[in-house]
Amino acid sequence: MVAPPREVFEKGMNQWRESLVVQFIAGVPNFSLFKKLAKQLWGSDGELEILPTDHDLFIVKFWNPVARDRVLESGPWHIRNRPLIVRKWEPGIKPLEFDLSTMPVWFHLRNVPLELFTQKGLSCIASVLGTPLFMDRITANQERLEYAKVCVEIDVLKEIPSHIDVKMRNGSRVSVTVEVPWMPPKCIGCSVFGHSEKTCARKPVVSATEVAMRPGDSVAKANLDEGSDSKKPDIELGGLLSASKLGKAHITKEGRVLEKSSCSKSVSGNLFEILNSAVEKENGDVFINDDNGSESSKELCQRNWLELPRDLTVSILSRLGAIQIIESAQKVCTQWHNICKDPSMWRSIDMRNFGDLSSMPCDLEKMCMHAIDRSCGGLVDINIDYFGTDELLAYIAQRTSNLRRLRLVMCWWNVSDHGLSKAASKFPFLEELEIYFCDFDEDSIEVVGRCCPLLKTFKYNQEGSRFPSYRSDEEALAIAENMHGLRHLQLIGNKLTNRGLQAILDGCPYLESLDLRKCLRVNLEGDIGKRCAERIQNLRRPNDSIHDFEFAAEIDFDDYDGYDSDYNVYLHIATDA
Numbered sequence: 001m002v003a004p005p006r007e008v009f010e011k012g013m014n015q016w017r018e019s020l021v022v023q024f025i026a027g028v029p030n031f032s033l034f035k036k037l038a039k040q041l042w043g044s045d046g047e048l049e050i051l052p053t054d055h056d057l058f059i060v061k062f063w064n065p066v067a068r069d070r071v072l073e074s075g076p077w078h079i080r081n082r083p084l085i086v087r088k089w090e091p092g093i094k095p096l097e098f099d100l101s102t103m104p105v106w107f108h109l110r111n112v113p114l115e116l117f118t119q120k121g122l123s124c125i126a127s128v129l130g131t132p133l134f135m136d137r138i139t140a141n142q143e144r145l146e147y148a149k150v151c152v153e154i155d156v157l158k159e160i161p162s163h164i165d166v167k168m169r170n171g172s173r174v175s176v177t178v179e180v181p182w183m184p185p186k187c188i189g190c191s192v193f194g195h196s197e198k199t200c201a202r203k204p205v206v207s208a209t210e211v212a213m214r215p216g217d218s219v220a221k222a223n224l225d226e227g228s229d230s231k232k233p234d235i236e237l238g239g240l241l242s243a244s245k246l247g248k249a250h251i252t253k254e255g256r257v258l259e260k261s262s263c264s265k266s267v268s269g270n271l272f273e274i275l276n277s278a279v280e281k282e283n284g285d286v287f288i289n290d291d292n293g294s295e296s297s298k299e300l301c302q303r304n305w306l307e308l309p310r311d312l313t314v315s316i317l318s319r320l321g322a323i324q325i326i327e328s329a330q331k332v333c334t335q336w337h338n339i340c341k342d343p344s345m346w347r348s349i350d351m352r353n354f355g356d357l358s359s360m361p362c363d364l365e366k367m368c369m370h371a372i373d374r375s376c377g378g379l380v381d382i383n384i385d386y387f388g389t390d391e392l393l394a395y396i397a398q399r400t401s402n403l404r405r406l407r408l409v410m411c412w413w414n415v416s417d418h419g420l421s422k423a424a425s426k427f428p429f430l431e432e433l434e435i436y437f438c439d440f441d442e443d444s445i446e447v448v449g450r451c452c453p454l455l456k457t458f459k460y461n462q463e464g465s466r467f468p469s470y471r472s473d474e475e476a477l478a479i480a481e482n483m484h485g486l487r488h489l490q491l492i493g494n495k496l497t498n499r500g501l502q503a504i505l506d507g508c509p510y511l512e513s514l515d516l517r518k519c520l521r522v523n524l525e526g527d528i529g530k531r532c533a534e535r536i537q538n539l540r541r542p543n544d545s546i547h548d549f550e551f552a553a554e555i556d557f558d559d560y561d562g563y564d565s566d567y568n569v570y571l572h573i574a575t576d577a
Contacts, residue, residue: 013091018061018062018065019089020059020060020062021057021059021060021086021088021089022058022084022086023057023058023095024056024079024084025103028056031052034079036413037079037463040462040463041079041463042067047064047067048063048067057093057095072086083184100192100193102130104151105151105152105154106150106181107149107150107152107179107180108147108148108181109125109147109149109178109179110146110147110177111174122135122148125166126152128161129158129160129178132150134150135150135151156188156191156192156193157188160183161178162178164178313339314344314345317336318348321350322349322367322368323353323364325340326370343374344378345374346371346372346379347375347379347381349372349375349379349381349383350383351367351382351383352383352409353385353387364387368392372395372396372400375399377399377401377402379399379403380400380402381405382396382406383407384406384408384411386411387411388408389414390414390416390418390419390422393415393419393420394423397422398426401426401427401429402429404429404430404432405430405431407433409436409438410437410438415438417440417441417443420440420447421444424444424448425447425451427451427452428451428454430452430454431454431455432458433459435460436461436551437463441474445460445479445482446478446481450482453485455483456487456488457488458479458488459490460475460479460490461491461551462493463493471495472495472496473497475500476496476500479508480500480506480508483507485510486511487510487511487513488511488513489511489514489515490514491516491519492516492517492549493519494519496519497521497522498521498528501528501532505532512537513537513538513539514532514536516541517540517542517544517546518546519542520542524542
């Protein structure tokens, strides 16, 4: 045993005194990804250092105690929909153990009567939602009466009301509106927060395909066994063929089809819903699904989808994503398999997914390469979400020279600046480039602009930073100097200032739409705002709503109050609410 001197301990403690400890509540992201995101959220390079430890803890070492306190007092923090806890470092600190059946969540309470805009009053109201914990300093000091911001521990199974009725002293009632700026993902099946039902690793695998067929039909009669093992009549379709409007027919172990259940009114976004939609659009038929078993309803339920004309089947299958086609649709029958091998089906490849790659039963990069091969050089449009790599971009560039549209989502840890630049040099006909939450420097943007002279649409959307001191015009200048033919530009969450915006207006004379939402360093007052309004047909301003943006904002932009948030003002727990 060794007993270090007291001064050794003190010197070591001083080294970490200004540090914070970060722990994710559910699911730890890739370290390089977290490091890059944390530096964007909490400061520029040089202000902090991020170090991994065992026990899934991260040490964030600040050189400036003011910057550390800003992070500690702001929040709530969540990265990639994963909530995290930030604490001051102290000797012997250990990971917290979380009961994921409950979670602290911030709420906005609007229309709160002034006589209840107190700690006890807000605690009484918030107790309807769960266990009140604390509120921000602005609410505690009554500096903002528009709404009260309170943190409440809620149960995963509890339904959150949109309004809370409050009975006043005179007997009247006041309805307090409940808003949730951000709700962590939850899985009802597991009764925990931290992941959604869509990404749950425990979700059941469908072992008997639900298909729309006539009662008494056999698997052989429906051609489901063509080109497949006759000893395995059940076809794994990952749940895509669950009937919605069609009614259900289950394939038994003997290969017979049981009686269909009554038609369901629920629409779950499955394959047969797309079939219904496509047939109605193609034929102009309108089928009414009612509880009385009307003729129109019965006609729809008894449709045999395997007997559709080939051109209609092609139209229907082309609306599916590449993952659905390869994993499910092409396995239904020989006819569908042959259609799915047609190169014309692969001119557009959509590889969108939920981002939970660890639970995927297949390698999406290999699947994507297989889909590209099927296009036989005719690929013009491709979406790559979460799994993009330099190798995959190079593979695309080698097998097509006619790419018109490319979309990359969350590919920044495997797609480098060099990889994007090298691929762009092989895409001279590219007209649309969409990049979401990827970190490329201005040199890459410059290469894209030079090598893709036909580029009309450029979307470069980021998470942004809630710290106004973190600003940069380099990307905006690269766009202005190299993308003169742009018609549509989207820069959600960018760090450009009025200087960069001015350069874009000068360098992109054909610009028709400009999206500057959450560009917190842009001020559209004065001459530059007037110029934007006169020049741009469709202008989205920094504070405009992002409700139609397909991704959730990672930072609580709408609650941006600067640095004066303080979550150490605790609410009294109401016992007589």
